[in-house]
Amino acid sequence: MNVVASFLLLKLAGKDPKAADITALISSTGGEADEAKVELLMKEIEGKDVEELLKEGKDKLKSVSMGGGGGGGGVAAPAAAAAGAPPAAVKEEKEEEADLGGAMDMFGGGGDGY
Secondary structure (H helix, E strand, O other): OHHHHHHHHHHHOOOOOOHHHHHHHHHHOOOOOOHHHHHHHHHHHOOOOHHHHHHHHHHHHOOOOOOOOOOOOOOOOOHHHHOOOOOOOOOOOOOOOOOOOOOOOOOOOOOOOO
């Protein structure tokens, strides 16, 4: 995916990307380009208009179902509650507050002279 992204980034910059340009861009970001994928991309798009390829791809995506079917059903009631048993008492636990000892200065400056 980084090969295609690099190609498109170079194209957006107004360049006509070559395999060496893509490899150089990926390397400049600390990545390692897969030469086989770079060569395959260059072979696949040779002689084609990238703008037209993007438009065709966008049109194909229109027919893809993106899901989004509703959420799951509700949780079933516990068996005891269904049988009419009284609900168990809920025990509340009190949270303890931690004393940070004035260590709330994120940057360690303490406010003096900064």
